[in-house]
Amino acid sequence: MSGGGGGKGDADELLARAEKGGTEHSVSPSGTGFLLRLTEGDRLTGVVEIEGVAFPQYLERYLSVGISIARIANLALANERAYSQLETNVAKLEATDIRLHEALDELRRSNADLEQFAVAASHDLQSPLAQVQLFLK
Numbered sequence: 537m538s539g540g541g542g543g544k545g546d547a548d549e550l551l552a553r554a555e556k557g558g559t560e561h562s563v564s565p566s567g568t569g570f571l572l573r574l575t576e577g578d579r580l581t582g583v584v585e586i587e588g589v590a591f592p593q594y595l596e597r598y599l600s601v602g603i604s605i606a607r608i609a610n611l612a613l614a615n616e617r618a619y620s621q622l623e624t625n626v627a628k629l630e631a632t633d634i635r636l637h638e639a640l641d642e643l644r645r646s647n648a649d650l651e652q653f654a655v656a657a658s659h660d661l662q663s664p665l666a667q668v669q670l671f672l673k
Contacts, residue, residue: 554583561603568592570599572606576614584609 553562554573562571569587573580584606589598 550583550585555580561599572602574606574610581613
């Protein structure tokens, strides 16, 4: 990987080079390294730069290994994003489940209160209803 200072300017320059490339990889201007693009669909998600390989005559072999590693890294990044989204969705579902159980408990309490009211109202209305029936006869 590229050594250097690792400053923001270096990263910006590296990203600019990667975005210009358009392909999965490009050989460095020195001919002793290469740049690998990590992508998800058409979106650039990362860059790996290998520079100053010990045996430039084997650059194509290094590049082949690098491309394989970059594809694995892409897969790992995609899996991490999917897992993170899954965790978020599970947390939301758990919170919704808690709210549903709280609403269900409140509904049960409300139904019990209504049932008690209905029993009391039925009992309280039986006497006047009986008198109305007697009056109608």
